[in-house]
Amino acid sequence: MSNKIVLKKGLNIPVKGAADLIVSKTVNPGIVAVRPTDFKGLLPRLLVKEGDKVLAGSPVLADKKNADILVASPVSGEVAQIVRGEKRKLLAVLIKADEQQQYLEFPKANPADMEADAVKAAILAAGLWPWIIQRPYGIIANPLDTPRSIFISAFDTAPLAACQEFCWADQMTAIQTAILALGKLTSGSVHVSINDENSSFLKLKGVKFHTFKGKHPAGNVGVQISNIAPVRKEETVWTVSPAGLAAIGKLFAKGRYDVTRKVAVAGPMAIEPSYIQTVPGMPMKELIPFYGTNADIVRIVSGNILSGSNEGTDGYLGYYDSTVSILKEGTEQELFGWIRPIRYKQFSTDHCYFSWLTPWRKYDMDTNIHGGARAFLMNDGYYAKVLPMDIYPLYLTKACLAGDIDKMEKFGIYEVIPEDLATCEFVDPSKNNIQDTIAKGIDLMLKEMA
Amino acid sequence: MNKIFEKGGKLYWLHSTVDAFETFLRVPGTTASKGAHVRDCVDLKRIVIIALIAAGPAALFGMWNVGYQHQLAIGGTGAHILGNFWYGFLRVLPLYVVAYLVGLAIEFGTAQIRGEEVNEGFLMTGFLIPLIVPVDTPLWMLAIAVAFATIFGKEVFGGTGMNIWNPALLTRAFLFFSYPNNMSGSACWIHYNPAKDTLVDGFTGATPLALDGAAQYSTTVWSEFLGTIPGSVGETSTLCILLGAILLLWTGVASWKIMLSSVAGALFVGALGDIAGVSAVPCWEQLILGGFAFGTVFMATDPVTSTQTECGKWIYGFLIGALCITVRLFNPGYAEGMMLAILLANTFAPLIDHVVVSVHVSRKAKKTYEY
Numbered sequence: 001m002s003n004k005i006v007l008k009k010g011l012n013i014p015v016k017g018a019a020d021l022i023v024s025k026t027v028n029p030g031i032v033a034v035r036p037t038d039f040k041g042l043l044p045r046l047l048v049k050e051g052d053k054v055l056a057g058s059p060v061l062a063d064k065k066n067a068d069i070l071v072a073s074p075v076s077g078e079v080a081q082i083v084r085g086e087k088r089k090l091l092a093v094l095i096k097a098d099e100q101q102q103y104l105e106f107p108k109a110n111p112a113d114m115e116a117d118a119v120k121a122a123i124l125a126a127g128l129w130p131w132i133i134q135r136p137y138g139i140i141a142n143p144l145d146t147p148r149s150i151f152i153s154a155f156d157t158a159p160l161a162a163c164q165e166f167c168w169a170d171q172m173t174a175i176q177t178a179i180l181a182l183g184k185l186t187s188g189s190v191h192v193s194i195n196d197e198n199s200s201f202l203k204l205k206g207v208k209f210h211t212f213k214g215k216h217p218a219g220n221v222g223v224q225i226s227n228i229a230p231v232r233k234e235e236t237v238w239t240v241s242p243a244g245l246a247a248i249g250k251l252f253a254k255g256r257y258d259v260t261r262k263v264a265v266a267g268p269m270a271i272e273p274s275y276i277q278t279v280p281g282m283p284m285k286e287l288i289p290f291y292g293t294n295a296d297i298v299r300i301v302s303g304n305i306l307s308g309s310n311e312g313t314d315g316y317l318g319y320y321d322s323t324v325s326i327l328k329e330g331t332e333q334e335l336f337g338w339i340r341p342i343r344y345k346q347f348s349t350d351h352c353y354f355s356w357l358t359p360w361r362k363y364d365m366d367t368n369i370h371g372g373a374r375a376f377l378m379n380d381g382y383y384a385k386v387l388p389m390d391i392y393p394l395y396l397t398k399a400c401l402a403g404d405i406d407k408m409e410k411f412g413i414y415e416v417i418p419e420d421l422a423t424c425e426f427v428d429p430s431k432n433n434i435q436d437t438i439a440k441g442i443d444l445m446l447k448e449m450a
Numbered sequence: 451m452n453k454i455f456e457k458g459g460k461l462y463w464l465h466s467t468v469d470a471f472e473t474f475l476r477v478p479g480t481t482a483s484k485g486a487h488v489r490d491c492v493d494l495k496r497i498v499i500i501a502l503i504a505a506g507p508a509a510l511f512g513m514w515n516v517g518y519q520h521q522l523a524i525g526g527t528g529a530h531i532l533g534n535f536w537y538g539f540l541r542v543l544p545l546y547v548v549a550y551l552v553g554l555a556i557e558f559g560t561a562q563i564r565g566e567e568v569n570e571g572f573l574m575t576g577f578l579i580p581l582i583v584p585v586d587t588p589l590w591m592l593a594i595a596v597a598f599a600t601i602f603g604k605e606v607f608g609g610t611g612m613n614i615w616n617p618a619l620l621t622r623a624f625l626f627f628s629y630p631n632n633m634s635g636s637a638c639w640i641h642y643n644p645a646k647d648t649l650v651d652g653f654t655g656a657t658p659l660a661l662d663g664a665a666q667y668s669t670t671v672w673s674e675f676l677g678t679i680p681g682s683v684g685e686t687s688t689l690c691i692l693l694g695a696i697l698l699l700w701t702g703v704a705s706w707k708i709m710l711s712s713v714a715g716a717l718f719v720g721a722l723g724d725i726a727g728v729s730a731v732p733c734w735e736q737l738i739l740g741g742f743a744f745g746t747v748f749m750a751t752d753p754v755t756s757t758q759t760e761c762g763k764w765i766y767g768f769l770i771g772a773l774c775i776t777v778r779l780f781n782p783g784y785a786e787g788m789m790l791a792i793l794l795a796n797t798f799a800p801l802i803d804h805v806v807v808s809v810h811v812s813r814k815a816k817k818t819y820e821y
Binding site: 013015159228229230232299301305306307308310325327329330331332333334335336337338339343346347348349350351352353365366367368369370371372373374375376377378379380381382384390392394395410411418422425426427428429430431433434435436 | 483702810814820
């Protein structure tokens with residue numbers, strides 16, 4: 001029934017500290033941050049001021065380019081502070097949460113009976129549109145577009161990432177509702193990628209299934225699209241995560257904006273790594289039980305350890321993230337590091353070391369980059385073997401470095417977002433920031449193609 | 451690092467140099483500032499050191515062979531293994547000192563000017579240069595050649611990683627075309643002192659390759675394989691080069707595709723030569739003569755100057771092997787063609803890649819998918 005795709009390339013990074021599949025606690029944060037920087041492609045306009053009362057689902061930000069796109073508050077409460085940075089750039093809206101949550105009521109509806117425009121209007125009005133991400137570029141979708149197809153990845157292969165099956169298996173009714181709604185918005189199909197024949201997602205109806213076998217980044221929706229039907233110039237596809245589907249489904253079924261989710265708190269420095277139930281924008285301070293007295297020596301990453309953002313103890317959980325990774329800051333110098341025949345505690349995919357002979361081992365990884373930045377020296381194939389896409393990763397990266405739009409197009413800039421090349425960045429012995437280069441390339445494309 | 455070497459400090463001009471030595475001993479405590487928060491523990495230093503170790507057996511054997519050839523030339527029988535090695539070591543050491551001093555000085559200087567860290571690439575280049583020149587190369591010539599290759603072959607393009615030609619081979623090419631008398635013929639391969647040493651009867655000093663495989667000191671295929679023949683310092687012993695090749699292939703530092711296709715290319719043209727009766731040397735013997743093995747294992751596989759694409763590597767390697775034997779068989783002027791073959795293939799590598807990538811892009815554009 002499903003289309004089987006085996007990906008031979010890729011890399012599972014063997015890091016210690018995977019979260020146990022239990023929800024150890026529910027965190028109802030006192031303060032919640034809504035941050036425009038979480039939303040790629042959003043030009044934020046502030047809709048609230050300090051002291052305003054908001055409900056869960058009340059709009060807080062709107063997009064200046066398309067006023068219909070709203071970002072809503074995940075909790076009810078009072079706008080406590082509006083944080084601005086240099087040149088008064090809006091950084092965050094801090095909302096002091098109520099003890100008892102109150103929801104803005106939206107009309108319940110059955111998307112099966114609705115027209116595409118009505119579905120769009122409902123999702124937009126509830127501030128759930130930012131869950132719909134377009135490819136190319138990985139920005140918030142334009143509601144005026146009709147995508148070629150919609151892609152959903154029902155599993156995550158990133159190191160220590162939250163198990164999507166564990167997080168969403170009990171929400172299949174809501175997810176089915178969302179699929180019905182999204183099906184109205186595309187001229188093609190809704191594709192769901194799974195990696196397990198027993199996946200709960202297989203219960204969904206009205207979708208095309210694809211079963212992927214392979215290492216990370218097989219779970220990245222970009223990699224899946226590339227292996228199902230790559231995005232080409234002047235084509236648009238949309239992607240939605242299971243978290244987004246659940247939120248959209250609950251909007252139609254219950255008439256509420258509900259973005260609570262299970263979040264994996266994991267990593268080598270996490271104490272008893274497990275899941276918590278919380279909302280996006282939760283302050284990382286709430287995670288003290290997980291990092292204890294190590295606040296000074298840990299890095300707290302919202303998202304996975306390859307592509308997440310470094311939040312620190314003063315940061316917040318990103319809007320889309322369902323993983324928090326706690327790592328040690330690797331500021332120590334290592335004597336005779338590269339000269340030693342064997343570095344038992346370090347992991348390398350390269351056969352210059354021996355860790356590839358012990359594939360069962362897991363490692364205490366820290367944030368040290370283990371070397372100095374150099375020009376690219378290794379060949380494209382060195383990077384391509386960890387990227388299961390039909391592109392030349394080094395050519396694309398160099399085209400982005402050179403800012404050569406024509407070559408970026410040819411080499412596949414429409415197919416990737418930075419996270420897709422994260423494994424290439426991990427293995428790079430020249431220690432280049434490949435994801436950052438790709439992100440800059442995408443920014444250039446957005447500027448030039450606008 | 452001491453503040454004095456930091457920007458604004460008195461000795462800032464030494465920053466790159468001090469940093470190079472410091473990071474040589476200790477992996478710096480740099481943490482990931484952007485992108486992936488964890489990184490693979492391999493770095494270029496490790497990759498370069500593996501390549502260097504791989505070339506080790508050829509270098510050690512080469513030093514011994516310098517002494518051994520000297521003993522043969524003067525008809526001596528007294529020197530034992532260590533004596534030959536010591537004799538050769540003392541002849542080759544100055545080549546190493548000059549190659550590293552000149553090359554690293556330029557590397558450190560340009561790194562400082564650019565405000566970058568010193569790239570490890572020259573450690574390998576400097577290790578290879580003495581192995582691919584005749585032992586009697588005058589040091590001042592070597593110094594000029596190394597300076598030329600490093601500055602005009604590498605630094606003007608932006609340093610290691612940006613160069614088009616293999617810098618070690620460029621050094622050799624510079625010597626070859628500027629001072630042909632010291633680089634070819636029969637006078638340069640075996641060290642002896644004309645004033646002091648009396649040579650044995652029938653001594654020519656030419657390499658078996660120049661003599662079209664003919665015998666000197668009863669050269670056999672076995673001695674060609676072991677490397678007890680005259681030649682550039684490190685190139686003679688196919689056995690030691692194979693040991694290096696095993697390490698390079700096990701670690702994946704060098705591409706097996708390039709090595710294999712280079713051998714295939716050489717055998718192909720060699721066989722054509724055999725059929726045409728151009729040479730008395732059978733095609734398989736070409737593989738163990740001259741610089742073919744050394745070039746295939748250590749030079750052609752340089753990741754910077756070889757082709758980038760995996761498909762391109764097949765073409766690139768084949769081109770090297772085929773060109774090398776073509777020069778050997780069909781060009782009466784040059785006995786050896788490996789240097790020219792690799793430099794020419796280096797030149798064409800970007801073109802090969804361009805074709806491979808363009809074909810891939812256009813083929814992909816024609817594919818159809820089900821939405």
